[in-house]
Amino acid sequence: xxxxxxxxxxxxxxxxxxxxxxxxxxxxxxxxxxxxxxxxxxxxxxxxxxxxxxxxxxxxxxxxxxxxxxxxxxxxxxxxxxxxxxxxxxxxxxxxxxxxxxxxxxxxxxxxxxxxxxxxxxxxxxxxxxxxxxxxxxxxxxxxxxxxxxxxxxxxxxxxxxxxxxxxxxxxxxxxxxxxxxxxxxxxxxxxxxxxxxxxxxxxxxxxxxxxxxxxxxxxxxxxxxxxxxxxxxxxxxxxxxxxxxxxxxxxxxxxxxxxxxxxxxxxxxxxxxxxxxxxxxxxxxxxxxxxxxxx
Amino acid sequence: xxxxxxxxxxxxxxxxxxxxxxxxxxxxxxxxxxxxxxxxxxxxxxxxxxxxxxxxxxxxxxxxxxxxxxxxxxxxxxxxxxxxxxxxxxxxxxxxxxxxxxxxxxxxxxxxxxxxxxxxxxxxxxxxxxxxxxxxxxxxxxxxxxxxxxxxxxxxxxxxxxxxxxxxxxxxxxxxxxxxxxxxxxxxxxxxxxxxxxxxxxxxxxxxxxxxxxxxxxxxxxxxxxxxxxxxxxxxxxxxxxxxxxxxxxxxxxxxxxxxxxxxxx
Numbered sequence: 289x290x291x292x293x294x295x296x297x298x299x300x301x302x303x304x305x306x307x308x309x310x311x312x313x314x315x316x317x318x319x320x321x322x323x324x325x326x327x328x329x330x331x332x333x334x335x336x337x338x339x340x341x342x343x344x345x346x347x348x349x350x351x352x353x354x355x356x357x358x359x360x361x362x363x364x365x366x367x368x369x370x371x372x373x374x375x376x377x378x379x380x381x382x383x384x385x386x387x388x389x390x391x392x393x394x395x396x397x398x399x400x401x402x403x404x405x406x407x408x409x410x411x412x413x414x415x416x417x418x419x420x421x422x423x424x425x426x427x428x429x430x431x432x433x434x435x436x437x438x439x440x441x442x443x444x445x446x447x448x449x450x451x452x453x454x455x456x457x458x459x460x461x462x463x464x465x466x467x468x469x470x471x472x473x474x475x476x477x478x479x480x481x482x483x484x485x486x487x488x489x490x491x492x493x494x495x496x497x498x499x500x501x502x503x504x505x506x507x508x509x510x511x512x513x514x515x516x517x518x519x520x521x522x523x524x525x526x527x528x529x530x531x532x533x534x535x536x537x538x539x540x541x542x543x544x545x546x547x548x549x550x551x552x553x554x555x556x557x558x559x560x561x562x563x564x565x566x567x568x569x570x571x572x573x574x575x576x577x578x579x580x581x582x583x584x
Numbered sequence: 585x586x587x588x589x590x591x592x593x594x595x596x597x598x599x600x601x602x603x604x605x606x607x608x609x610x611x612x613x614x615x616x617x618x619x620x621x622x623x624x625x626x627x628x629x630x631x632x633x634x635x636x637x638x639x640x641x642x643x644x645x646x647x648x649x650x651x652x653x654x655x656x657x658x659x660x661x662x663x664x665x666x667x668x669x670x671x672x673x674x675x676x677x678x679x680x681x682x683x684x685x686x687x688x689x690x691x692x693x694x695x696x697x698x699x700x701x702x703x704x705x706x707x708x709x710x711x712x713x714x715x716x717x718x719x720x721x722x723x724x725x726x727x728x729x730x731x732x733x734x735x736x737x738x739x740x741x742x743x744x745x746x747x748x749x750x751x752x753x754x755x756x757x758x759x760x761x762x763x764x765x766x767x768x769x770x771x772x773x774x775x776x777x778x779x780x781x782x783x784x785x786x787x788x789x790x791x792x793x794x795x796x797x798x799x800x801x802x803x804x805x806x807x808x809x810x811x812x813x814x815x816x817x818x819x820x821x822x823x824x825x826x827x828x829x830x831x832x833x834x835x836x837x838x839x840x841x842x843x844x845x846x847x848x849x850x
Contacts, residue, residue, distance in 0.1 A: 333849070336694065340847035358698040366694045368850075372687035376596050388588040389695035428691070 289314040289436060289467040290335065294344030297330055305330045305491045307344070312469055312484075317462050319478030319485035319499070320471040327491040328471040329369050332440050335469075336366055348436060362390065367429040369440035369471070371421050379409035379416070379424050383431065390432050398431035404453065418445040426454065430461070437461065437468045443477060455481055479503060508542045512553065513560035526552045539564065586697055586705045593709045597675055604671040605717050608664060612721055615658045616728045619651055621736075637793045651729060651736040656745050656811045662789075665806055668717060668753040669785065672710065673778030676760030679706040680843060681773035690850040703765065703840040710757050711836075718750045744821045745814050751828035752808050756781045758835030765843040805831075 290312040298304035305327040312318040322328050333339040334346045337357030346353040348360055373382055383398060392398075402409060405423040413421065422445040429437065443451045458468060458481050472478050478485050479499060486496045514520050514536050524530050528549060529541040536559070542549050553561075631639055680703065683689035692702050722743065729737040760777035767773040784804040791801040801807040808828060813820040 336690075338690065338693065338848040338850050340845075357693065358696050358701075361694050361696040364694065366690070368687065368690050370687055373691065374592065374596070374688055377592075385588060385592055386691065386695065389586070389692070389697065391696070 289316075289349060290318075290469060291347045292331070292335075292344075293346070295331065295334055295341055295346055296343035297334060297339055297341045299330075303327070303491060304342075305334075305488075308488075308493055310486050310493060310496050312467060314467050315462070315465045316484060317458065317468045317470065317482045319482035320469060320488065321473070321475065321478050321485050322471075322488035323473055326488045328473075328488060329440055330491075331488070332369075332438055332469075332471060335438055336364070362432070363435040365429040365432065365434035365437045365439075367425050367437070367439040367442050369444075371425045373413045373421070373424065375414040376412070378412050379407060379420075382413060382424065383409065383427065386428055387431070392432045394433065395431075397433055398427065401427040401430055404457075405450065419447060419450065422446055423450070426457075430457065435466060437466060437470075439468065439470045441471055441473070443472075443474075475502075509564040510540050510542065510549075511560075511562040511564050512538050512540060512556075512558055513562075514538065515557040515559045519556035519558075522556055523552065528552060585708055586701055589692070589697075589702065589705045590709055593679065593706070597678065597713075600671060600674060601713055601716070604667050605720050608667050608717065608721050609724060611659060611663050612655075612725050613728060615655055616725070616732060619654055619733065621651075650738075651733055652738040652741050652745075653811075653815060655725070655729075655737075655742070656815060660745055660749055660809055660811060664721075664749055665752070665788075665809070666785065668714060669756055669781045671717065672714065672753060672757035672760045673774070673781060675713070676710055676757055676764045676777055677770055677773045679710060680761070680764040681767055681770050681777075684768050684848060684850060685770045685773075687850045689848065693848075693850075699844045700840055703843045707761060707836050707840065710761060711754060714750065714753050714757055718746055718753075722746050738815075741815050744818075745809075745811070748814055748821060748824060748828070749809050751825060751832070752805055754832045755805055755828055755835065756784075758832045758839070762835050762839045762842075765839040765846075768849060 292308050292310050295308040296304070296306050298306070303325070308327075308331060320328055320331070330339070331346075334341050335348065335353050337353045337355075337360070340354065349363060351360055353360065374385070377385065383402075386392075387395060387398065405427065407420060407423045407427065409424075411420065413424070416424065426442065429439065443454055446454060458470070462468060470478070470482065479502065482499050484496065484498055485502055487494050511533070512523065514523070517535070520532065520536060520538055523538045523540070524532055528545070529543075531539045531541075533539050540549065680689075683692060693699065726737065726739060726742070759780055763777035763780075764773045767776070784806055787800055787804040788806040790797055791804070791807070808824050810820070810824075
């Protein structure tokens with residue numbers, strides 16, 4: 289459904305994207321993962337036909353993204369990473385404007401989404417909070433029932449409840465056979481919702497993997513706070529991958545030996561258990577370290 | 585042309601359209617009310633008290649006893665240029681560059697409308713609104729003149745004068761629109777799209793102050809509003825119309841092509 293072939297676009301600063309190649313099949317949810325500034329938005333700009341690529345091309349539904357831009361827009365639902373609307377309009381006026389610009393006939397999806405996300409559409413966009421604007425952007429991207437979604441950091445600005453609601457929406461659309469490309473810099477978000485993920489770093493794709501392969505890469509790290517010092521010794525002496533980080537705290541890296549992990553912990557007096565968030569950077573460092581760790 | 589977008593523009597810009605139209609209407613009414621053929625000498629006398637350079641800068645020379653010539657010199661030398669120029673500078677920037685700068689252009693381009701259609705709609709909006717400003721003022725001007733000084737206004741000459749001024753403003757709007765399409769940020773779009781027309785205005789004010797500066801009138805588009813020639817010479821009206829329309833077409837065409845081809849960071 290989406291094909292990116294040798295796509296290169298360089299900016300004057302030397303940044304950009306270089307020789308990107310990937311394909312997204314129809315009905316697939318594709319995560320586009322990379323740290324901020326890696327080139328996610330640049331790729332998306334090319335998919336929407338905003339930018340002129342220096343080399344290569346992007347196609348959606350076999351149409352050239354830059355040349356047949358207008359033809360493609362009825363099948364694309366786009367959620368921009370940075371949302372800027374027509375500030376003098378209210379949410380309602382903006383949605384009406386967009387349906388008229390797109391000549392959307394069926395307005396029931398729009399009304400359902402407004403209800404689902406509990407958006408007050410009578411507020412002027414200027415006066416909306418970041419979360420409200422994000423909801424408005426989501427409704428705008430989904431209300432014309434497109435076949436392909438291109439979502440740039442879709443959950444930013446949403447509270448956890450709304451994030452869940454959004455994830456539900458994604459899986460609903462997936463079950464209706466829609467193709468979804470979702471950029472993110474948060475591993476968990478992609479892990480939860482995607483079938484496959486492309487990882488971009490410094491403008492280059494370093495890996496395109498099934499989500500299961502990525503899951504295996506990600507080690508869970510727990511930080512255990514213990515009540516007694518003797519338990520600390522017990523943990524360190526066990527054959528788990530442990531590291532003592534302070535007097536009462538031990539860090540344990542769990543690969544797939546959860547059974548052993550719980551058995552050992554059951555013998556100790558645990559005061560607290562925290563999950564250590566592994567940043568995307570950490571994962572890159574571990575698995576693609578040599579491929580592209582020229583990090584300032 | 586996209587009607588929905590045109591309406592959205594109208595909703596966002598009606599305030600400035602109304603303001604500029606009313607300011608011009610106010611000057612027009614004051615000018616007409618102040619006209620008094622018997623007191624022409626008094627006005628001339630009053631003007632003599634002002635420095636000659638200033639009178640020439642604002643184009644107030646030859647405020648004769650004829651109503652058409654009086655209005656032409658009083659309004660079309662400065663006031664009826666300045667207000668539309670302010671309008672075009674602000675609105676042309678808002679129509680393209682501001683949407684690109686803020687990112688809201690992304691929403692316009694993710695609708696099934698080509699860039700050419702979007703830019704053409706914006707261009708048509710700008711041109712039609714300038715037409716509205718002039719038509720509004722011409723109609724009310726003629727009504728006021730007929731009501732107060734029946735038969736004194738030479739309507740044909742007055743229309744020719746407005747027609748040439750309108751075309752000059754269309755060229756100015758073309759300059760603003762060009763830079764609005766050319767630049768990705770409002771800062772540059774405003775600096776060039778508003779700066780150049782204002783520079784033209786300064787040059788116009790300098791011409792005529794001294795004979796040695798006469799050559800600089802070739803450097804400003806406003807020299808096409810040559811009141812003496814418009815009021816006396818029909819061939820001048822026709823030939824300058826053709827030149828002004830030609831320049832406008834080139835400017836607007838180039839703007840739309842540039843906008844269609846350029847790479848947008850939105």
